[in-house]
Every structure is written in structure tokens, then in C-alpha cells.
Amino acid sequence: MSKVSASKIKPIDAEMLEHLVASENGRDVLEALTLMIERAGLGIGDRLPPEIEIAKKLNVGRSKVREALIAWQNMGIVTRNKKAGTRLAAEVSSNDLHMPLTLKLEAESLLRTHAVRRPLEIEVVRVACRNVTEQQGRVILARATELIAVYEAGEDWRTADHGFHITIYEASGNPLFEQLIRQIQDGFNAIYEAPFGRAHLGQATIPLHLPLAKAIVAGEVKIAIAYMEQIMDMVEAEVREVMEEQS
Amino acid sequence: MSKVSASKIKPIDAEMLEHLVASENGRDVLEALTLMIERAGLGIGDRLPPEIEIAKKLNVGRSKVREALIAWQNMGIVTRNKKAGTRLAAEVSSNDLHMPLTLKLEAESLLRTHAVRRPLEIEVVRVACRNVTEQQGRVILARATELIAVYEAGEDWRTADHGFHITIYEASGNPLFEQLIRQIQDGFNAIYEAPFGRAHLGQATIPLHLPLAKAIVAGEVKIAIAYMEQIMDMVEAEVREVMEEQS
DNA sequence: AATCAACATAATGTATGACATTAAATATAT
DNA sequence: ATATATTTAATGTCATACATTATGTTGATT
Numbered sequence: 001m002s003k004v005s006a007s008k009i010k011p012i013d014a015e016m017l018e019h020l021v022a023s024e025n026g027r028d029v030l031e032a033l034t035l036m037i038e039r040a041g042l043g044i045g046d047r048l049p050p051e052i053e054i055a056k057k058l059n060v061g062r063s064k065v066r067e068a069l070i071a072w073q074n075m076g077i078v079t080r081n082k083k084a085g086t087r088l089a090a091e092v093s094s095n096d097l098h099m100p101l102t103l104k105l106e107a108e109s110l111l112r113t114h115a116v117r118r119p120l121e122i123e124v125v126r127v128a129c130r131n132v133t134e135q136q137g138r139v140i141l142a143r144a145t146e147l148i149a150v151y152e153a154g155e156d157w158r159t160a161d162h163g164f165h166i167t168i169y170e171a172s173g174n175p176l177f178e179q180l181i182r183q184i185q186d187g188f189n190a191i192y193e194a195p196f197g198r199a200h201l202g203q204a205t206i207p208l209h210l211p212l213a214k215a216i217v218a219g220e221v222k223i224a225i226a227y228m229e230q231i232m233d234m235v236e237a238e239v240r241e242v243m244e245e246q247s
Numbered sequence: 248m249s250k251v252s253a254s255k256i257k258p259i260d261a262e263m264l265e266h267l268v269a270s271e272n273g274r275d276v277l278e279a280l281t282l283m284i285e286r287a288g289l290g291i292g293d294r295l296p297p298e299i300e301i302a303k304k305l306n307v308g309r310s311k312v313r314e315a316l317i318a319w320q321n322m323g324i325v326t327r328n329k330k331a332g333t334r335l336a337a338e339v340s341s342n343d344l345h346m347p348l349t350l351k352l353e354a355e356s357l358l359r360t361h362a363v364r365r366p367l368e369i370e371v372v373r374v375a376c377r378n379v380t381e382q383q384g385r386v387i388l389a390r391a392t393e394l395i396a397v398y399e400a401g402e403d404w405r406t407a408d409h410g411f412h413i414t415i416y417e418a419s420g421n422p423l424f425e426q427l428i429r430q431i432q433d434g435f436n437a438i439y440e441a442p443f444g445r446a447h448l449g450q451a452t453i454p455l456h457l458p459l460a461k462a463i464v465a466g467e468v469k470i471a472i473a474y475m476e477q478i479m480d481m482v483e484a485e486v487r488e489v490m491e492e493q494s
Numbered sequence: 495a496a497t498c499a500a501c502a503t504a505a506t507g508t509a510t511g512a513c514a515t516t517a518a519a520t521a522t523a524t
Numbered sequence: 525a526t527a528t529a530t531t532t533a534a535t536g537t538c539a540t541a542c543a544t545t546a547t548g549t550t551g552a553t554t
Contacts, residue, residue: 052505062538080506083504084546298534307508309510309511310510313535328516328534329516330516330534331518331534332535333534
């Protein structure tokens with residue numbers, strides 16, 4: 001980061017901007033900005049146009065541009081300085097738009113990713129067991145039951161799976177868990193889709209949801225963790241299968 | 248903490264607010280807000296006053312309050328809804344002021360947090376070994392050497408430590424690693440400060456930085472990972488020490 | 495010519511007011 | 525009682541004026 005010569009300024013001129021974003025009007029500012037940066041080929045250290053020009057070209061108020069840029073600043077994607085303007089501090093790419101914080105995973109690294117997810121999920125279960133209130137307990141059980149019904153009614157199993165895990169994250173009372181795991185898990189979505197579609201991967205874990213939920217509600221830490229470990233092991237085994245088939 | 252029922256609305260009335268923040272005027276908005284929330288005893292699910300009132304009582308513009316609240320929203324600390332207003336989604340405490348994305352850790356859970364950080368750091372090393380280019384290699388070595396010099400010149404060791412790890416994250420070419428680890432690591436900052444100040448924790452790992460950097464640049468995966476494991480082990484051992492002292 | 499101080503400038507930072515939008519709360523009709 | 529329309533209180537957006545501050549430039553002093 002510090003190797004980038006600060007002098008390399010590559011501002012976008014007005015015509016360029018106009019051409020770039022004229023069509024994408026209603027889009028969200030961050031999205032439009034990302035597109036803009038990508039198409040203009042801006043990289044780390046390069047300078048963005050002043051807020052007011054971005055606002056003008058995107059047909060939004062300066063305040064909205066500000067909020068977007070400040071959000072990026074808080075994420076460490078840009079740096080902002082009075083006279084110096086806004087500069088990129090990280091690469092941005094439109095691939096990240098719908099999975100903003102995605103690990104870009106080749107199939108090969110799925111296992112290692114899983115190894116990171118596993119302790120997090122287990123930790124969530126531990127915390128949830130400790131913190132769950134009676135009221136939340138009822139919610140968890142109800143939700144787990146409902147999701148299984150939805151699944152058995154023929155709905156995409158992933159709906160049930162996601163819903164269940166999110167319920168547990170919520171029960172933990174620490175929103176950061178959900179953030180972290182989502183970031184990691186997003187990478188997995190790649191494997192559900194083409195080209196070697198493994199849409200069933202993880203489906204087999206659904207029958208374990210209800211027992212796990214019951215253990216959490218009952219505050220049975222050890223049992224709950226054992227269930228989660230089993231779930232993680234099943235996923236891991238399936239990932240391995242996929243990888244072997246591939247080679 | 249999670250015992251708060253979502254229906255329990257505890258708005259702050261005008262006099263209360265006035266009394267709370269009248270004196271702390273020039274302060275930063277987030278700081279003042281935090282103080283406000285803390286002193287009013289607001290917890291998860293509780294409602295904050297409308298932007299405009301906060302602005303009035305803090306003697307700042309609504310835009311500034313908005314930016315602060317939006318920043319918190321992006322961090323998952325508050326939720327915002329049109330009619331419903333802004334509600335706390337996480338505990339805030341004036342201890343967290345300088346570590347915005349903090350995992351709130353009791354000393355007891357530091358070890359588990361460390362267990363999550365460890366595989367991530369190791370994974371970064373693995374990826375960095377694979378991806379490092381010749382040019383980056385030079386940068387890494389130069390930077391590592393420079394940082395050690397800075398450290399030996401009497402600078403706070405954490406400057407050198409952070410700088411080094413960040414260099415490796417960058418070398419991995421995957422910006423997500425830095426994000427994830429930062430989020431996790433932020434929680435650790437608590438241990439550096441009061442009340443049981445462990446400002447030296449981790450300092451002993453600095454001599455390992457240069458050898459590790461050399462291994463990465465040389466593409467020696469096994470050796471590099473071994474160094475990182477050693478670093479992680481040292482940190483873990485020190486955390487254990489602290490915990491034992493505490494009990 | 496080199497260095498330093500004063501000034502100009504261009505960007506972000508802040509304040510404010512008006513209006514748009516939306517989701518909760520309330521009233522009304524079925 | 526339940527559904528539907530209305531009100532309303534909050535956030536969302538835009539626009540404008542002004543404050544602040546890093547940077548760039550000019551000019552004086554050595």
C-alpha cells in the first residue's frame with residue numbers, strides 16, 4: 001500500500017464520466033461508483049473525482065455520495081483528505097457487488113475455508129447456549145420446526161438451512177458472528193451453482209437442525225456442540241467428495 | 248444483555264438528554280453518543296432519540312449525526328427504520344470507542360478468539376507464499392526490515408507488529424483476510440490497555456518477523472507456516488498467563 | 495539559488511431547511 | 525373482529541451556503 005507513488009494521479013474527466021455512467025441511473029451509488037472505477041481502470045492510489053462531480057454525474061445529491069464514500073472509508077476501501085480528495089486504498093470490483101465481502105475461492109481452497117468456518121460456528125453454539133433466554137428459546141424451536149416443514153413441503157433446502165443458522169447467530173446475541181460467517185460462507189455459494197453443480201451439498205444436515213436447536217434451548221452445551229461438529233463434519237466430507245470427483 | 252425484550256422502549260426525554268451531554272460539547276459525535284447511551288443505561292433493542300433531537304442536544308448538524316449513525320449501522324451496532332427510528336443492535340461502551348468493530352470479549356473468551364485467528368493467519372501465509380511476486384517480495388523484505396528498525400529505535404512495538412502483519416495480508420492478494428483478521432484482532436486491543444494492562448503482549452514475536460518474511464519470499468510454505476505457528480503459539484501462551492494471573 | 499512565510503485554492507467538513515418516502519399507529523368501514 | 529384507508533413520526537434525499545484545512549504558489553529574505 002505504501003509502495004504506490006502518491007504522485008500518480010489519474011483523475012476522471014467530465015466527458016469520460018458522463019459516458020461511463022449516463023445509462024446506469026437508478027442504481028445504487030456504491031454500485032455505480034464501483035462500476036465507474038472498474039471501467040475507468042482505477043487502481044490503488046488513484047484519485048476519484050470530487051464528491052460534487054460524482055453527485056452531478058450520478059444524478060444524486062452530494063450527501064448521498066458522501067455517505068457512500070464515508071462507508072467505504074470506514075471499510076478501509078478509500079482514504080479521504082481535504083484538499084487531496086478521495087483515493088482508492090483497495091481494489092474494488094463489480095464481482096464483489098452482491099457478495100461484498102467475498103472470499104474468492106477456487107474449489108481447492110474450500111476445505112481450508114471450511115476449516116475457518118467450523119470453529120466460528122461452534123463458538124456461536126457455545127455462546128448461544130450460554131445466552132439464550134426462555135423467550136428466545138421458544139422462538140428458536142418454533143422457527144426450526146417451521147423451517148423443516150417448509151423444507152419438507154418441497155422448498156429449496158437452502159432456505160431452511162440458511163434460516164436455521166441465522167437463527168442461531170441471532171440467539172448468540174453477538175451480531176459480529178453473523179457478519180464473519182456470512183463473509184466466509186458466501187464463498188461456498190459458488191459450489192452450489194455451475195459448472196459442477198452440487199446443489200445438494202449440505203442438504204443431509206437438515207435432520208440435525210431440530211435436535212441441535214433443542215440442545216441449545218436446554219443449555220446443553222456439550223451436546224449442542226457435538227451436533228454442530230457433526231454437521232460441520234458432514235459438510236466437510238461432502239466437500240472432499242466433490243474435490244476428488246473433480247480430479 | 249440479550250435479555251432485553253424488543254418491545255421495551257425506553258426513549259430519552261429532552262431534559263435527560265440536556266443534562267447528560269450539556270458539558271461534553273466539542274467532543275466527537277460518536278463519542279458523545281456512546282457516553283449518552285452508556286449513562287442512560289440503554290441496552291440492545293432500546294431506542295435512540297430521533298436524529299434531529301440528538302443533533303439539537305449535541306449542538307451539531309443533523310448531517311453529522313446521520314453520518315455517525317450510518318457508520319454504526321454499517322458496523323451492525325444499530326438498526327435504522329423509517330418510522331421506528333434507530334435502535335441498538337449491540338452493546339456499546341465507552342471502552343470500545345477506539346475499536347469500532349470490537350468483539351466484546353471477556354478475558355475468558357480471548358483464547359477462543361485466538362483459536363479463530365490462528366487458522367486465518369496461517370492461511371494467509373500459505374496464500375502469500377503461493378501468490379507472492381518478485382516485486383512484492385522485495386517490498387515485503389524492505390518493509391519488514393524497516394519496521395524492525397523503527398521498533399529498535401524505540402517506537403511502540405505495536406506499530407511494527409501491525410505493519411508487518413498487514414504487509415503479509417497484502418501479499419496474499421486477498422483483501423478479505425485483512426478485514427476478517429482485523430475484526431477479530433480488534434477485540435484483542437482490550438488486553439493491551441487497562442485495567443490489567445498487558446502492553447507487552449506479543450512483543451516477543453517481533454524477532455520472528457524477518458525470518459518469516461524471508462521464508463514467504465522464498466516460497467518456502469512449510470517453513471513460513473511453522474514460523475507463523477510459532478508466533479501464534481507465543482501469543483496464546485501469553486494470553487494464558489494473563490488469564491491465570493487474573494484468577 | 496534555497497529556504498521559509500504568507501496567501502490562494504480546491505477539496506472535504508458542517509449546518510440548515512425543505513421536501514420525499516416509508517412503515518408504524520390509528521381510525522374507519524365491512 | 526378483520527380488513528382497509530388515513531395519519532404521522534421518523535428516516536431518506538437534495539440543495540445551498542459556509543467553515544476548515546491540506547496543498548500549491550507566490551514572494552520575500554537570506
